[in-house]
Amino acid sequence: MWIEGQVIERRDWNDKLFSLKIKVDIGDFKAGQFIKLSQVVNDKRIGRAYSLVNPPGCDYIEVLAVAVEEGLLSPNLQALNIGDVIDVATKASGFMTLDELPKDEHRGRHLWFLATGTAVGPFISMMNTCEPWKTYERLVLVYGVRKVEDLAYLEQLKAFEARYPEQFRLVLSVTREQYHGALMSRIPDGIISGDLEAKAGLRLSPKDSQVMICGNPEMIIASQQVLSARGLTKNLRRAPGQVTVERYW
DSSP states (O other), X not given: OEEEEEEEEEEESSSSEEEEEEEOOOXXXXXXXXXXEEEEEXXXXXXXXXXXXXXXXXXXXXXXXXXXXXXXXXXXXXXXXXXXXXXXXXXXXXXXXXXXXXXXXXXXSEEEEXXXXXXXXXXXXXXXXXXXXXXXXXXXXXXXXXXXXXXXXXXXXXHHHHHSTTTEEEEEEESSSOOTXXXXXXXXXXXXXXXXXXXXXXXXXXXXXXXEEEEOHHHHHHHXXXXXXXXXXXXXXXXXXXXXXXXXX
């Protein structure tokens, strides 16, 4: 169930937020899935799930994590340095993937990603594949954080903007301080006010939109409620809809 991986790169975005690249072979996986990392602490194995930021086909995995002070594993992960080892699950899991979205007449033309904090990771993985760019006319990533220092992978996201200037829109929302060009509201409030759609230059609609939501539970619940009022329904295999969600804890 577990194989040993070795840290080959780390990046600290702030004093709690960090990324790790780990050299390990977990086999094939789908963009949007997560992997479990584990350590034995005081004779007890502790495992936690982290979404994969890297696309399939890499000879490493990359995770974005926050060191939680009372956490059983995350502070230990933050203490890892290049060359250190960590146990990794042999297989990725999860169903928040592009192939779970509706097909044909239910597909829609626009794909929206709504993310808070470290939940931006799986969407970066998806955008580093060709599938969303081939499938949808327009892509929008809405990325909500508390402070500017919490904006991980901002350079990479701006590179997507430069590469797909007509197809991709990056909408940032920083709730606790001002940042040039960013909204200063929670994602659900931004939908209600219309500010989020104005920034994206698109309307959220049952006909044209597919929405994938990943992040803290409060944001997910509130966003679903707002979207439901617009007529967007939860996507189920037996009943295709427009909203796909994954709770991040």
